[in-house]
Amino acid sequence: MEQQGPDRAGGGLDPAEVVRLRLVIARLHRQLAQASDRQEFTFAQLSALARIEQHGPIRLGELAALERVAAPSMTRTVAPLVASRLVSRVPDPDDRRSALVELSPEGVELLADTRQRRSELLTRRTDELTPQERELLIAALPVLERLVAFED
Numbered sequence: 001m002e003q004q005g006p007d008r009a010g011g012g013l014d015p016a017e018v019v020r021l022r023l024v025i026a027r028l029h030r031q032l033a034q035a036s037d038r039q040e041f042t043f044a045q046l047s048a049l050a051r052i053e054q055h056g057p058i059r060l061g062e063l064a065a066l067e068r069v070a071a072p073s074m075t076r077t078v079a080p081l082v083a084s085r086l087v088s089r090v091p092d093p094d095d096r097r098s099a100l101v102e103l104s105p106e107g108v109e110l111l112a113d114t115r116q117r118r119s120e121l122l123t124r125r126t127d128e129l130t131p132q133e134r135e136l137l138i139a140a141l142p143v144l145e146r147l148v149a150f151e152d
Contacts, residue, residue: 035121057100
């Protein structure tokens with residue numbers, strides 16, 4: 001009979017399972033990040049692009065808050081995106097002293113291409129799974145979605 005340690009008594013994962021989960025998520029993330037050929041952009045930059053798409057036009061301070069980074073860090077993250085013409089600065093209609101950032105058509109195209117390449121990778125990988133493994137994966141999606149929804 002399997003003994004339950006203190007971590008199991010409360011229903012939590014044991015430390016070895018936590019390590020396995022962390023490693024598989026990190027490795028899958030890295031493989032997805034490498035799936036696009038636009039490697040010149042960092043994870044932070046691609047994340048900022050996606051947030052701008054979702055919430056823009058947006059002030060840099062608001063974007064920094066959404067990304068949970070300091071405003072100066074967001075300024076450094078966005079500057080290469082502006083220089084690459086993926087993001088445009090536009091006047092804030094409510095405060096002419098401020099600017100908003102919004103995606104350019106090139107930024108929209110980059111995000112679409114990145115998403116397509118990553119989806120193609122996942123499609124190829126999931127096509128190799130058995131039907132039972134695919135069912136398990138689909139059943140796990142709500143749990144994984146809850147994990148990313150938690151606020152720290």
